[in-house]
Amino acid sequence: MSLTLVKQRTDQQTASPRRVDGVAKIRGTALYVDDLPCADVLHGATVRTTAAGGTLQEVVFDPAIDWSEFVVVTARDIPGMNAVKLLENDQVVLVDRAFRHAGEAVVLLAHADPEKLGMALKGVSLVELPNTAPIFDIDAALAAQQEIIPGNIYTDYLLDRGDVAEGEHLADVVIEERFLTPSQEQLYIEPQGMLAHLQKDGSILVEGSMQCPYYVLDALVQCMGMDKDHLRVVQSTTGGAFGGKEDYPSVIACHAALLALKAGGRSVKLVYERGEDLRVTPKRHPSRTLISLGANKAGELQFIDMDFAIDGGAYRTLSPVVLSRGVIHAPGPYKCPHIRVRGRAVATNHPPFGAFRGFGAPQSIFAMEVAMDRLARKLAMDPAELRRINLLRTGDVNPTGDVVGADCFAHATLDVALEHTHYYQRLAEYRAWNAAGHQTRKGIGLATFAHGAGFTGNGELHLASRVSLQALANGHVEILCSNTEMGQGAATTLVQIAADALGLPMDRVHLAQADTSRVPNSGPTVASRTCMVVGELIQKAAGQLLQRLRETAELAAPHDAQSFAAACARLCAVAGDTLVTAQYQPPTDMRWDEQAFLGRAYASYAWAAYIAEVEVDVLTLETRVLDFTAVQEIGDAVHPVIVQGQIEGGVAQGIGYALYEDVLWNERGVMANDRLTNYIIPTSADLGFMHVVLLEGGLGAGPKGAKGVGELPMDGPAPAIVNAIQQALDIDICQIPVKPEMLLELTMSRGN
């Protein structure tokens, strides 16, 4: 693909309107859950299991404490089903008897005085019969006699295309490797929390920090045994999520609602302190990948064989979905006739792992991209060249057996990235630098990858998302959808898309608060689906609204804001229906076999090539990222500044994943480094400028050809950085984070 066919963004700021939530956030007036005005509130707290699974024998309340002052909730108080509504009802809302990990909620307490609450928390002791042989490791779980669930496997997937034995036969060069990735904490700066109120009519309102209001509503329906009409979920301003507020808010919401039900009409606030948030909420799945790649002498991939396993933790939660995405993305954006990826999500006694930006793909892409560099070295070939030989082009068959259409920019992203970084020149400079015996070694590494936007396969069909637009008499339009702003810019982007489609200035369009009593279910805010899928629905609804205004309220074409307002007023005056709703219709060419992992997995893939330049201190083996270049093809940049911020922020998390972030576990399977001073994310002193280059092919499934942006920045940095460090130090790295301690071991064992 020639570069000239892809548009490169240069007008970032001018094409970007002001963020709709910007002013409130800058002035500090945006209200997060802990800021919501609430008189006479009770504070909630949670008593948790301490053993890594076992049986709860007894709950002992200290007789020295006057418990009548407290609201106390146990499993017996649950009016509905004692199960957190997710893929499977295997996780209890409150432990009654059996439990699988340390940190499961047993007793909920509430009191007006947080100090008294803190003391009371210590006045509840649990008599536990602990599980004697807890499992904390993926391979140990697969080999263990002890079973948490049958075989300790939640899900076992197989992507099997072609014949790997045949590929092995054809390969001249083969590499084998075993890669490990750790858990990673989302570390949204706003800890999780909910505020619940029992209303006078017996209904319950829950407000809080969340990505998916309808997930929370469904969980409440099941746990509270109430129908939807008596439950209302409202999202408050959400201070970061990154996947971390996809499933767990349902648990906190159920807890807060249970307390509110017994609190005699007083509101109950359940906001986690940082330590509790770190210890109990879901994080990225740790992974273990065995990989074997083979190529012929020309460097053409002959087979990819992977055994990819993730630690799902003690309950199933979202692990099957995370695993599915990990499996589909494992073979990368390469053409290869023989591919086998076995994926397993295993059960351990860790707290359940969950969604985090990238959702299984960063783990398997890490293995694949570092393995590609190994293969290049064995072939004595430049890693960029090896990728150029194998990257998909239009007309090729992709790893899931789908013929690649025109919307393929793998080569374009690589070419731009190489040119932008002066890759070959840098490579030579760094080689010379390293040979000169300086105090540091430098390297340049790359990763090429693609990421599917939206739900996998038929997922969007099952969601059947709906979006409404409400025309108001004053000519303003409200967007009604359940998708949430959590920092990623959805509020601005969706308003922009609607305003654009309606031919109105942005200040005439408003995104309604995500309140389940008002907004239809437009699906969860996950998987980079919001702009592409929901944005497309908004565009459709806008078309419907314009048509109605033209047909029933004499809206002239073309219109301006004034004539639009006049038409809205006319429609309202005749009591016409001012609400339009659009529902998702699946594209006709989407065929996906979710058993065999064959067909078209995603409506669109976004494409990327990331290049990291690093410097390692020879003395201390500390690594610094000198420069980072992210070239990403995203269809259309609806709001270039937001897109740039998404990519830079994701890359920063990726740099953290590569170099610093490591969830350490104590002997009970609880996060040991449960403070911000010990769980290390990069500060501004650790991060310089990044270079973001946006390519816009205009062929995505969203408005104007837009596609999902937000996951890719998490996929690429770790392999690019590891490849750069390997080159700088001439060593093999099989694991992240690449801490100096690990590099010391590797360099010492090489006798250097």
Next chain:
Amino acid sequence: MSTTMRINGKAFQSSSAPNARLLDVLRNECDLKGTKEGCGEGECGACAVLVNGRLVNSCLVPLGQMERAEITTVEGLPEDSALAQAFVQCGATQCGICTPGMMLAATALLAEYANPTLEEIRWGLSGNLCRCTGYGRIYAAIAQVAGGFADV
């Protein structure tokens, strides 16, 4: 025992215990909810305010030391300053939870260096964690106010 201070230019008297955190006094007594709690241990900077013009973490400041202090929270910053505009234009805020602290860190930084280098900006913000932006848009916003980086 009470403590008298000036908060955002107005006299305020608190009767909370002297070992109470300034953070709690601001949020609960003064209803200044722009000051956020992210960690409670002085690591994240979401609770940052200016005390006598200096950037501090209000979760680590005991009320007892605030007698006659001049305290500025995000609510006390000029509403439509060049900095505020630059933060919105450049994409320096995403989820917004670190933003009040960042605004105060940026204010302190610009009070000290009218024309900071990228290094000075990076150092000046290093006590304020942001998980959304990767900091690049925040550097850009500060540079826009300062008329560019002194060194880039």
Next chain:
Amino acid sequence: MSDWIRPRHLPEALEILATAPGPYRVISGGTDLMVECHLAPERRPESWLDISGLRELQGLQITEEGIRIGAATSLEAIRRHAEVVAHWPMLAASAAVTGAPPIQNRATLGGNVCNASPAADNAPTLLAYGARLEIVHHHGSRWLPYGDFHLGYRKTALQPGELLSALWIPYPPKHSRGYFRKVGTRAAQAIAKVSIAALIEVNSDGIIQSAHFGMASVAATPCALPSVSQYLLGRALCDIADMQVRQKVKQDIAPIQDIRSTTAYRLEIASRLVLEAIHKRSESKKEN
């Protein structure tokens, strides 16, 4: 209701400490204590002595022999002080890498010393410069070499009723050069995995006249390296056997494995940094 006393002057503070020693917790910048209170509210002290307003404990004064720094002087004031930057650059450097700006604006040098963390950021510098502590009591005062201050893990030589009032640092010898390096978990807001300060004096014949080291995060307390110093004393630079130095480092430190680093890393990097400090020709920072 907790008891919070804010004495008007030092004698008043000392009298309170002397008459009611045990229960009063001394607080200045609060950057360590407030974290402790937050993490373990049940252990929160009932009685506080707030010395942050005492003028006697504030400020830096240059004397003929060196500099006197009030114990309650903020790290921010120290790292900016022109004389400190000119004559004790390692102190300016260690103050500048303690936490981040909002911490340095509150944290004090005396607090960093008295909190007695094995990872205290300014401890290596003070050891290498041969700082002395001015410790005051209602009944009088005493001087203590900083090297004698840390008695064990979080245990100091401060007696009941005593207060650290000032730190006194002599001018470095004329032909000495310093080396400071903190290896932390990240570039700011970091706790040291290993840190070192060294002050080495070499005469015109290349003979080491004196060598003082301070390290943090390599033992239960911040520590000097007496065996290394002794080995180097009187030896020509060209005569130093690196293996010998490594041996001596091993004798002087006792690093542990914890949440931030490994024993092996700390031991090896400590040795490398000591050798770097010895062989490095100038005080100039890392080459680019």
